[in-house]
């Protein structure tokens with residue numbers, strides 16, 4: 001597995017070793033021992049999530065904070081997404097900065113998102129299946145969100161925002177300056 005650093009501390013892109021042959025391919029999609037050896041990331045993941053979406057769906061920006069912060073390991077089983085995080089660690093020198101990466105069934109890249117980031121994605125293909133591991137259980141009481149189109153963030157979602165399919169909840173998320181329960 002190849003580990004790619006990003007400009008945001010702790011945020012990593014993982015490129016698995018794919019074993020191809022005349023039948024197709026095989027790769028280890030998650031190996032806790034290898035992940036810890038290569039990244040120092042030693043937390044076990046406890047909950048797996050899967051979401052299917054159609055083109056132009058935009059989910060996020062969401063986070064869970066204390067007492068149940070969520071780190072996520074995101075990958076795409078079908079289609080292509082533009083996956084985005086925002087650094088919401090108030091003490092971080094990159095607080096309020098965003099970073100995006102294209103994840104797809106084809107590139108098999110994975111996004112390792114530690115605690116302290118709001119997460120969202122926009123679907124670039126006709127449909128997408130996104131699979132992600134979380135290191136903590138879903139806790140609605142600890143959930144927070146940031147408005148996807150916050151002018152202070154100026155996120156490029158790589159889709160036509162006027163055509164975006166967004167939940168009622170996400171259309172009403174607060175601007176980052178008004179978001180609650182952020183990370184220290």
Ligand SMILES: Cc1cn([C@H]2C[C@H](O)[C@@H](COP(=O)(O)OP(=O)(O)O[C@H]3O[C@H](C)C(=O)[C@H](O)[C@H]3O)O2)c(=O)[nH]c1=O
Pocket residue numbers: 049051059060062063119120121138167
């Ligand atoms: C997150 C979650 C949701 N739910 C239920 C709650 C709702 O009845 C339904 C859909 O939830 P929601 O609209 O919050 O789903 P997304 O908009 O895809 O939320 C996710 O979107 C962004 C991209 C994320 O990073 C988070 O993992 C997650 O918040 O599933 C559960 O039962 N368990 C869960 O862990």
